[in-house]
Amino acid sequence: MKVLVAVKRVIDYNVKVRVKADNSDVDLTNVKMAMNPFCEIAVEEAVRLKEKGIATEIVVVSIGPKVAQEQIRTALALGADRGILIETEEKVEPLTVAKLLKGVVEKEQPQIVLMGKQTIDSDNNQTGQMLGALTGMAQGTFASEVAVDGDKIKVTREIDGGLRTVELKLPAIVTTDLRLNEPRYASLPNIMKAKRKPLDVTTPADLGVAISSSQTTVKVTPPAERSAGIKVGSVSELVEKLKNEAKVL
Numbered sequence: 001m002k003v004l005v006a007v008k009r010v011i012d013y014n015v016k017v018r019v020k021a022d023n024s025d026v027d028l029t030n031v032k033m034a035m036n037p038f039c040e041i042a043v044e045e046a047v048r049l050k051e052k053g054i055a056t057e058i059v060v061v062s063i064g065p066k067v068a069q070e071q072i073r074t075a076l077a078l079g080a081d082r083g084i085l086i087e088t089e090e091k092v093e094p095l096t097v098a099k100l101l102k103g104v105v106e107k108e109q110p111q112i113v114l115m116g117k118q119t120i121d122s123d124n125n126q127t128g129q130m131l132g133a134l135t136g137m138a139q140g141t142f143a144s145e146v147a148v149d150g151d152k153i154k155v156t157r158e159i160d161g162g163l164r165t166v167e168l169k170l171p172a173i174v175t176t177d178l179r180l181n182e183p184r185y186a187s188l189p190n191i192m193k194a195k196r197k198p199l200d201v202t203t204p205a206d207l208g209v210a211i212s213s214s215q216t217t218v219k220v221t222p223p224a225e226r227s228a229g230i231k232v233g234s235v236s237e238l239v240e241k242l243k244n245e246a247k248v249l
């Protein structure tokens with residue numbers, strides 16, 4: 001069974017995000033970029049499906065600039081078989097990404113599409129659901145466990161206050177939550193081997209999708225700075241401050 005995994009290049013989660021001086025966007029100058037963490041979990045799950053003998057081929061797809069090949073190569077080093085870059089320098093919204101992924105799904109005919117539940121740069125949490133709507137495929141979002149059984153897949157979903165397990169008929173889309181697995185690190189020999197794995201580059205136009213946007217970013221602001229803490233001299237002073245200054249007692 002073929003598994004398609006969608007991975008996005010985003011700002012590394014360890015980086016302290018800086019906002020441009022004119023508040024127009026996040027400043028990405030000389031910033032370390034990486035694979036979106038939820039996408040790493042999706043790659044790991046695909047590799048585990050292959051190790052279990054369920055998946056036979058893992059295809060990784062990313063939509064982004066030429067340098068997004070780095071994230072595809074990382075996925076190839078982790079165990080994916082081949083990559084597809086849909087190259088564009090433009091910012092793409094979830095609906096455009098979903099339309100492009102639909103084109104790839106139609107071409108590749110995967111049985112499972114694994115995606116992150118959200119990207120940590122734009123926090124949309126929309127693309128998997130939109131792809132489900134566009135393709136008519138079943139979807140299991142926020143997966144914390146998956147089990148393939150013949151032509152069905154059981155997805156345990158993390159919902160408020162508990163877990164809900166749904167059974168989907170394949171082909172299906174699964175979006176990953178944090179507890180699904182712990183991604184492995186790529187070994188040096190696998191990083192070297194990944195350089196020789198196939199990576200096709202295509203464009204949105206090749207897939208017949210025009211990049212359009214329905215939103216413009218009005219303003220980006222960093223979170224409010226926290227003021228420095230103080231040390232109190234006694235419990236009674238603490239109580240007095242909580243009562244009269246913080247007014248929480």
Ligand code: AMP
Pocket residue numbers: 006007008009036038039061062063064092094097114115116117118119122123124125126127128
């Ligand atoms: P989002 O809806 O933007 O929060 O993204 C959810 C998931 O959709 C991500 O974790 C990826 O699996 C996929 N995705 C979003 N944008 C892209 C992109 N540019 N290229 C590949 N996959 C993407």
